[in-house]
Amino acid sequence: MATTAHQGTLRQRSVAGSKKNKDGASSDVELDKLVKAANQRPKAVSENDHRIAFFIITILAFITRFWGISHPNEVVFDEVHFGKFASYYLEKTYFFDVHPPFGKLLFAFVGWLVGFDGHFHFENIGDSYIANKVPYVAFRSLPALLGALTVSVVYLIMWESGYSLPACILAAGLVLLDNAHIGQTRLILLDATLVFAMACSLLCYIKFYKLRHEPFSRKWWKWLILTGFALSCDISTKYVGLFAFITIGSAVVIELWDLLDIKRPGGALTLAQFGKHFAARAFGLIFLPFLFYLFWFQVHFAILTRSGPGDDFMTPEFQETLSDNIMLSNAITIDYYDTISIKHKETKAYLHSHPERYPLRYDDGRVSSQGQQVTGYPFNDTNNYWQILPAGADDKQLNRHIKNHDLIRLRHVVTDTILLSHDVASPYFPTNQEFTTVSLADAYGDRAADTLFEVRIEHGKPNQEWKTISGHFKLIHNPSKVAMWTHTKPLPEWAFKQQEINGNKQIAPSSNVWLVEDISSLPADHPRRAKVAKKVKTLPFLRKWFELQRSMFWHNNQLTASHPYASLPYSWPFLLRGVSFWTQNDTRQQIYFLGNPIGWWIASSVLAIYAGIILADQFSLRRGMDALDHRSRSRLYNSTGFFFLAWATHYFPFYVMGRQLFLHHYLPAHLASALVTGALVEFIFSQDAVEHEVAHQAAKAGMKNQTPKHHLTARERFAGQSLLGSWVATGVILTLVAAGWYFFLPLTYGYPGLTVEQVIRRKWLGYDLHFAK
Incomplete structure (x- = not known):
C-alpha cells in the first residue's frame, strides 16, 4: 500500500x-x-523480517559460542593470567597487570556469583579445572555471552544505519561465522569484553547521530551518555580501547564542523548555540567516560586491600596501604658501617663486583679504564656485599642512621675496594659513565670526590631515615650527578654475561631505582630486626591512581621481547599466521587461534575495493563526471565511510607500537571490516536504478528543483530497490564463509582430533599447526 x-x-x-x-x-x-x-519492484522489507533475521542470528551466535564450552577442562593459554586475577580479587590480594580493571572485575563478579573463593590460581597451562574444583564454565560463559551479543550488535548497527536485510545478515554473518571471534570468546580472556564495548560504542553513536535534528532532547542525551559509557568500558578493559575514542571523536569533529557552517541546510547556529553543542559532547564523550574510568579503579583499590604479588611494582608508600605487607613488618633502619646487598627494582639484579677487569678496548674500539668490573648479578652471592662508609674518613657517625640526601661511600667487602664512577664511557653506552672500584688509598686520596654518592630516597622527605626493602632510592654520583643504572642486555663473555652498571645522566626515570634487600652484617636476633606491629597507612585515591597508571604504562611499553606466536600488523588482514592456544598430545587435539580465512580475505578485499571506489569517484568529479546519485554518494561517504574510519583507527595505530603484537589485536578492526563489507555489497548490487532514472527524466522535464528523491522517505526509497543482487551476493559469500568456518572448526573448538593428513590440509598459508608429522 x-x-x-x-x-x-x-x-x-x-x-x-x-x-x-x-x-x-x-x-x-x-x-x-x-x-x-x-x-513491479519488490515491496520494502518489513520490520518483522528484520526482527526474525535478528532473532535467528542471535540464536546461532549463542550456539556457536556456547557449543562444547566445557572443553578442554584445563587451563588454556592466557587463562593463566585472567583467571588468576579473578582469584586475586576474590581473595582481596593485591596484584599488578598492564590492563585496566573493568574486564577482570567482571570475571571476579562471575566468580562471586557462583560462590568461588579464589583458592585456585591458574598457575600453569594444562592444570585441571575438574581436579581443582573450579567453576570454569561459569567464567567462560561471560565472554561467550558477550561474544554472542556482539553478533547481535553488529546486526543492529547495520539495521539502525538503514541498510537492507541482506546487508545486515552479511555483516553479522561474517562475525557469526568467524573462527577467531568464536575462539577468543570461549575462553577466560578480555577480548570479548573489548570487542563488545567497541561495537556498542558504534551502535550508540549511530543512534545518537540519528537524533541530530532533535538536539538536547531526552533521547539525544540518553544515547550521547550511553556512547560515552560504552567508550569508557572499552578503554577500561584494555588501553587499545582508546582507538574507539579516536573513531567517535573523528566523527564528532566532522559533525561539529558541519554545525559551524553558516550555510548549513537546517539553518545557521549562533556561536552560543554551537558552544552548547560542543560542551554537551565534551561532557558526554570525555568527562563522563573519564569518571567511569576512574570509578573502576576505585573499585579495584577498594577490593584489593591485602598484600600480594603486585606489591613490588608499587612504591613503598603505596605498599604501606596494604595489610599483611612484608614492608611494614620487615623494614629495618640502615646505619653507617652496615653491610648490605643492593637490588635493582626493575631487573632484580644485585649490585655486584669481582676482581676481573674491564678489557683495554671494547668491540667498537673505545678504550676503558681497565678498572675492576662492577656488574649486575641475578643471584645472591658474597660478591654482592657492600659496606656503607661515611663521607668522612673518621668513625664519628658509627651509630647514626643514614638519612635522605646523605653522602656515603660503598666498600666492596670481598675485594676491599671502594665504588667509583668517573668520566669514562661505559661498555655499551658512550654517553653514560663507567662504574668501577678503586683501592682505599685512592678513595681517600686523589680520587676521594669520585667515590662520594648521595642516597636520594624516592618521594622521600628531609631527614627521612633510609630503610631496607621499603626505602627505594636512587644512588646519585655526587660530582657528576649521574644515577646508578642497569639494563637487561648482557655484557660479553669477559664479564660472564652479567648486566652492565653505568651512570645515567637522566636521573628522573624509574629504571634508576634500587632497594636494599637485607643487612647481612646484622644477626638474626639483633634488636633492630624485632618486628613491631605497624598501622596500615592510607593514600589519596588520585595519588594511588597516578602511581598505578605510571607503572602500567611503563611495563606495557616493556613488552618488547620476542614471542614465537607474535605477528606484525601487515599480516593480520591476510591472516598469514595464528596462535597456538592449547594442545593435547594423547588425543592429537589442539586449539589454534585463527580467523576464518575466506571471511577475512573477502573483507580485506572489500576494504581495498571501497578505497578504489572512493578514489575513482573523486577522480571522476575532478573531471566533471558525476556517476553517482546524491543518496548513493552520501551513504558511501558518510555511513560506509564511518565504518571504514572505524577499521582504519583500530588498525593503523598498531604500526607505531613497539610492544608485542598478536592476531587478536585485529579483532575490533575485523568487526569494522565486516560492516564495510555488508554496506559495500549493498552499494554494488542494489543500486536504486528506478529512482535515478525518475530523477533524470524529471530533470529533463524541467523539474530540477523537484526531483522525486527529495520527496522519498527512507522506507519508500527501499521500496524501489531491487534486492535480488544483494541476496545472491550475500548467499554466495556466506556459503563460502560457512564452508571455511566448518573446515577450521576442529582447530577452534579443540575437537575432534585430526590425523596428520587432516592437519596438513589446514596449513593453507603455512600455519604452524601441531601434529603435522
Whole structure:
C-alpha cells in the first residue's frame, strides 16, 4: 500500500511538472513507464523480517559460542593470567597487570556469583579445572555471552544505519561465522569484553547521530551518555580501547564542523548555540567516560586491600596501604658501617663486583679504564656485599642512621675496594659513565670526590631515615650527578654475561631505582630486626591512581621481547599466521587461534575495493563526471565511510607500537571490516536504478528543483530497490564463509582430533599447526 501511494504521488507531481514542458506528453509517457516499472519492484522489507533475521542470528551466535564450552577442562593459554586475577580479587590480594580493571572485575563478579573463593590460581597451562574444583564454565560463559551479543550488535548497527536485510545478515554473518571471534570468546580472556564495548560504542553513536535534528532532547542525551559509557568500558578493559575514542571523536569533529557552517541546510547556529553543542559532547564523550574510568579503579583499590604479588611494582608508600605487607613488618633502619646487598627494582639484579677487569678496548674500539668490573648479578652471592662508609674518613657517625640526601661511600667487602664512577664511557653506552672500584688509598686520596654518592630516597622527605626493602632510592654520583643504572642486555663473555652498571645522566626515570634487600652484617636476633606491629597507612585515591597508571604504562611499553606466536600488523588482514592456544598430545587435539580465512580475505578485499571506489569517484568529479546519485554518494561517504574510519583507527595505530603484537589485536578492526563489507555489497548490487532514472527524466522535464528523491522517505526509497543482487551476493559469500568456518572448526573448538593428513590440509598459508608429522 505504501508503495502504491508513493507511486501515485510521484505520478501526480510528474504530470504537474510536465505541463510546463513543450514536450509534456512525451515526458508523461516516459514517466508512466517508469512508475509502472517501479510498481513491479519488490515491496520494502518489513520490520518483522528484520526482527526474525535478528532473532535467528542471535540464536546461532549463542550456539556457536556456547557449543562444547566445557572443553578442554584445563587451563588454556592466557587463562593463566585472567583467571588468576579473578582469584586475586576474590581473595582481596593485591596484584599488578598492564590492563585496566573493568574486564577482570567482571570475571571476579562471575566468580562471586557462583560462590568461588579464589583458592585456585591458574598457575600453569594444562592444570585441571575438574581436579581443582573450579567453576570454569561459569567464567567462560561471560565472554561467550558477550561474544554472542556482539553478533547481535553488529546486526543492529547495520539495521539502525538503514541498510537492507541482506546487508545486515552479511555483516553479522561474517562475525557469526568467524573462527577467531568464536575462539577468543570461549575462553577466560578480555577480548570479548573489548570487542563488545567497541561495537556498542558504534551502535550508540549511530543512534545518537540519528537524533541530530532533535538536539538536547531526552533521547539525544540518553544515547550521547550511553556512547560515552560504552567508550569508557572499552578503554577500561584494555588501553587499545582508546582507538574507539579516536573513531567517535573523528566523527564528532566532522559533525561539529558541519554545525559551524553558516550555510548549513537546517539553518545557521549562533556561536552560543554551537558552544552548547560542543560542551554537551565534551561532557558526554570525555568527562563522563573519564569518571567511569576512574570509578573502576576505585573499585579495584577498594577490593584489593591485602598484600600480594603486585606489591613490588608499587612504591613503598603505596605498599604501606596494604595489610599483611612484608614492608611494614620487615623494614629495618640502615646505619653507617652496615653491610648490605643492593637490588635493582626493575631487573632484580644485585649490585655486584669481582676482581676481573674491564678489557683495554671494547668491540667498537673505545678504550676503558681497565678498572675492576662492577656488574649486575641475578643471584645472591658474597660478591654482592657492600659496606656503607661515611663521607668522612673518621668513625664519628658509627651509630647514626643514614638519612635522605646523605653522602656515603660503598666498600666492596670481598675485594676491599671502594665504588667509583668517573668520566669514562661505559661498555655499551658512550654517553653514560663507567662504574668501577678503586683501592682505599685512592678513595681517600686523589680520587676521594669520585667515590662520594648521595642516597636520594624516592618521594622521600628531609631527614627521612633510609630503610631496607621499603626505602627505594636512587644512588646519585655526587660530582657528576649521574644515577646508578642497569639494563637487561648482557655484557660479553669477559664479564660472564652479567648486566652492565653505568651512570645515567637522566636521573628522573624509574629504571634508576634500587632497594636494599637485607643487612647481612646484622644477626638474626639483633634488636633492630624485632618486628613491631605497624598501622596500615592510607593514600589519596588520585595519588594511588597516578602511581598505578605510571607503572602500567611503563611495563606495557616493556613488552618488547620476542614471542614465537607474535605477528606484525601487515599480516593480520591476510591472516598469514595464528596462535597456538592449547594442545593435547594423547588425543592429537589442539586449539589454534585463527580467523576464518575466506571471511577475512573477502573483507580485506572489500576494504581495498571501497578505497578504489572512493578514489575513482573523486577522480571522476575532478573531471566533471558525476556517476553517482546524491543518496548513493552520501551513504558511501558518510555511513560506509564511518565504518571504514572505524577499521582504519583500530588498525593503523598498531604500526607505531613497539610492544608485542598478536592476531587478536585485529579483532575490533575485523568487526569494522565486516560492516564495510555488508554496506559495500549493498552499494554494488542494489543500486536504486528506478529512482535515478525518475530523477533524470524529471530533470529533463524541467523539474530540477523537484526531483522525486527529495520527496522519498527512507522506507519508500527501499521500496524501489531491487534486492535480488544483494541476496545472491550475500548467499554466495556466506556459503563460502560457512564452508571455511566448518573446515577450521576442529582447530577452534579443540575437537575432534585430526590425523596428520587432516592437519596438513589446514596449513593453507603455512600455519604452524601441531601434529603435522
